[in-house]
Amino acid sequence: MSKTHFYRDTWVEVNVDHIASNVKAIIEHLPENVEMMAVVKANAYGHGAVDVAKTALQAGAKILAVAILDEALELRANNIRCPILVLGWTRPKDVQVAIDHDITLTYFQQSWIEEAATHITSGRLSLHLKVDTGMNRVGTKSFEEALQIYEYTSNKSNFNTVGIFTHFATADEDDLTYFNLQYESFTSLLHRFEKRGIIFKQIHTSNSAASIRFPEQTFSQVRVGIAMYGLAPAKEMKQRIPFPLKEAxxxxxxxxxxxxxxxxxxxxxxxxxxxxxxxxxxxxxxxxxxxxxxxxxxxxxxxxxxxxxxxxxxxxxxxxxxxxxxxxxxxxxxxxxxxxxxxxxTIDEVAERLETINYEVPLMISNRVPRLYTHNS
Ligand SMILES: Cc1ncc(COP(=O)(O)O)c(C=O)c1O
Structure with a gap:
């Protein structure tokens, strides 16, 4: 157990060996050239971002993903030097902070890049383009829109679009109709870019469920969150995980x-x-x-x-x-x-009692409860 000083006999234990074992099992399950992006947003789903990030990187993850810039800065402040991607929307006025800390941002709006351009004083902003293939959360809605904002960035030396991604809404469900529609929509968009000679270095679509179920339908990277923590993305998924996941x-x-x-x-x-x-x-x-x-x-x-x-x-x-x-x-x-x-x-038992999903349970345990990092004894 790491030595953290606190004065209460209530604590969370996060078994980092379990996280490492989950990361290794997921990487092993993927085709050889696919890189794992460890999703450590929301304080690593309540587990503690810095310790989980270090563990995941040691176990073979190559990139970290967070939801907001502040989370990326916390990792940098703790000497984590690997590529970090912010998955959500960042205020355009804060882009210089991202450049200064070598943090990659996500974009999907013309107005955003136009405003962001006015806030860059030095350096180059690394970007991933987010396309919406069915979540209707964030992302460009059509090839034309994606192409237009991509071209805007490619004509400016302060921007460097290195990646493109989308997010699946139903990869954990029994019925795969919607998943297949999203997958096809994304691959057809990629082909249209390719036809114009635009090749993205980093391409990613798969969350835990899609990475586990369809390892061959991945691109250059995957974004894995819940499975890394040893939890199944949904009840329907439990029987479909072909390797042991260890709850941490x-x-x-x-x-x-x-x-x-x-x-x-x-x-x-x-x-x-x-x-x-x-x-x-x-x-x-x-x-x-x-x-x-x-x-x-x-x-x-x-x-x-x-x-x-x-x-x-x-x-x-x-x-x-x-x-x-x-x-x-x-x-x-x-x-x-x-x-x-x-x-x-189990976390699943608590989630069931609360009629919610397992994702919410470790996140629900507040920061007043210290996290201790343990190893297999
Ligand atoms: C854009 C994005 N990618 C990946 C993930 C990771 O998903 P999961 O925890 O199901 O692996 C999330 C989580 O919500 C997400 O929002």
Whole structure:
């Protein structure tokens, strides 16, 4: 475990060996010349951007992708020197910052490049062109539009378009009709560029689901996020992953108070949990301020001494209570996500209880909870 100083017994463990093993397995699964871009946006999906980025690069990823310029700058401030691509929209007035830190930006609007051009004082802005083939989120909508803004950049010495990409909306679903439409639309756009002698050095379309399912339908790079963290991109995908993915994120705390309450006594705000019998109640110093949201009260379990115990009563801002099977000592370990003995609470289980997707769960755990980086023992 890396030595981070903090004064609370609640922490996230991120097993970097698991991340490295996932990255290696994904690279192995891809054709030899395809490079992996590790998607470390949103603090590496809540895992910690800097440590995950370093781990992914050591394991063979060649490029990092983030959503916003600030995330790229955090990586640079931590001495990460590899190519970094910002996938989202950046304010045109900030392009000089990107140039100064050797960060590649994404563009897809004529007005954006025109304005960006007025903010470049020195150097050359490295760019990827984003084309929309069906997400309808960001990207150019037609070949003509893409060509027009590409040509605008190619006529200016301050711009250097090195890549082109699109994003799939349904690569994780059983029905592949829409995926195929997007794939065909992108390949036909590439051919039209090629016919004009325009060849992009870096071409990428595939997220985790597409990289895993269709490794042969990739281009020069892939953008892999969720699978690197050991999670399946969707339930439908679980059976389709031909190599083991190892979940990297676990969440732990310790019991800070234990007492026996009598049948009929209530627990927590609203007094709406009422003990049916005399019960051992333990207090866990994790609350909705840590991202363990109120909806998990009365709905979920945690592990104590290798057994599942239910959360009882409402989750408070900084604490919640559990119904123990027996008295335990202060300091007894509590696992909210992860393994204890033969029991395991997965991120997918928590996501299911919250009726959401696994992506959201590690992200939900707030920065108040320190991240510790662990290795296989
Ligand atoms: C543009 C883009 N590429 C790649 C990814 C990575 O997707 P995944 O985490 O499913 O691999 C994302 C994630 O949302 C994205 O927005």
């Amino acid at each position: 994120f676990s969440l732990h705390s310790t019991i800070t108070h234990v007492k026996k309450i009598k049948a009929g006594e209530a627990v927590s705000y609203g007094a709406d949990y009422i003990a049916e019998n005399d019960e051992w109640i333990g207090t866990v110093p994790v609350g909705y301020a840590d991202g363990w949201i109120r909806r998990l009260g009365g709905k979920s379990e945690v592990l104590v001494q290798g057994k599942r115990v239910p959360i009882v009563g409402r989750v408070c801002m900084d604490q919640f209570m559990v119904k123990l099977t027996d008295e335990v000592n202060i300091g007894e370990k509590v696992t909210l996500i992860g393994e204890q003995g033969n029991e395991k609470i």
